[in-house]
Amino acid sequence: QQQVKQSPQSLIVQKGGISIINCAYENTAFDYFPWYQQFPGKGPALLIAIRPDVSEKKEGRFTISFNKSAKQFSLHIMDSQPGDSATYFCAATGTASKLTFGTGTRLQVTL
Amino acid sequence: EPEVTQTPSHQVTQMGQEVILRCVPISNHLYFYWYRQILGQKVEFLVSFYNNEISEKSEIFDDQFSVERPDGSNFTLKIRSTKLEDSAMYFCAGRDRGPSPLHFGNGTRLTVT
Numbered sequence: 001q002q003q004v005k006q007s008p009q010s011l012i013v014q015k016g017g018i019s020i021i022n023c024a025y026e027n028t029a030f031d032y033f034p035w036y037q038q039f040p041g042k043g044p045a046l047l048i049a050i051r052p053d054v055s056e057k058k059e060g061r062f063t064i065s066f067n068k069s070a071k072q073f074s075l076h077i078m079d080s081q082p083g084d085s086a087t088y089f090c091a092a093t094g095t096a097s098k099l100t101f102g103t104g105t106r107l108q109v110t111l
Numbered sequence: 112e113p114e115v116t117q118t119p120s121h122q123v124t125q126m127g128q129e130v131i132l133r134c135v136p137i138s139n140h141l142y143f144y145w146y147r148q149i150l151g152q153k154v155e156f157l158v159s160f161y162n163n164e165i166s167e168k169s170e171i172f173d174d175q176f177s178v179e180r181p182d183g184s185n186f187t188l189k190i191r192s193t194k195l196e197d198s199a200m201y202f203c204a205g206r207d208r209g210p211s212p213l214h215f216g217n218g219t220r221l222t223v224t
Contacts, residue, residue, distance in 0.1 A: 098167055
């Protein structure tokens with residue numbers, strides 16, 4: 001019940017395109033859903049996060065869509081750039097509990 | 112911007128040896144965590160630490176592992192007798208009170224030979 005399922009495992013998008021990564025969770029006690037970006041040799045860095053009381057959150061080119069009834073959330077990267085090439089992890093947590101990560105999506109943005 | 116600092120960046124050790132991984136969290140953080148990431152795989156929770164005691168630990172965090180915050184600043188992870196399968200990146204993380212974001216360090220790459 002603690003799992004967070006993430007897809008796809010890898011994604012290749014052309015520069016200027018939209019990257020979409022999907023996640024699904026099971027634990028209804030989760031109430032905070034962050035996305036992390038990780039470059040090789042670095043720790044995960046918080047990108048954007050959402051709480052279940054809203055269905056969408058946008059920060060610049062990054063948007064989280066959240067569907068509470070389906071227990072799914074997704075990250076959309078608009079106008080994808082080569083500098084966005086990284087591994088993206090969705091995650092989920094409940095109050096005062098640990099962060100559970102998805103399995104990661106390796107994004108490559110080509111010229 | 113304050114950072115979580117981890118040392119060393121890379122540690123090579125022989126199987127059966129003890130290792131201590133060190134972390135200096137952001138000063139106003141209250142909750143501390145260790146995660147690990149085997150190469151190419153997901154980030155796995157090891158242990159959480161609050162108010163000078165372990166608040167939660169995973170199945171991975173067995174008797175060979177221990178954590179300490181001896182002086183109120185450094186936060187350490189000790190592996191008493193390393194195994195080959197302990198080879199991974201180990202990340203320290205911290206956060207403020209409430210459901211707030213985790214801030215990660217850049218990790219220590221542990222290689223057990």
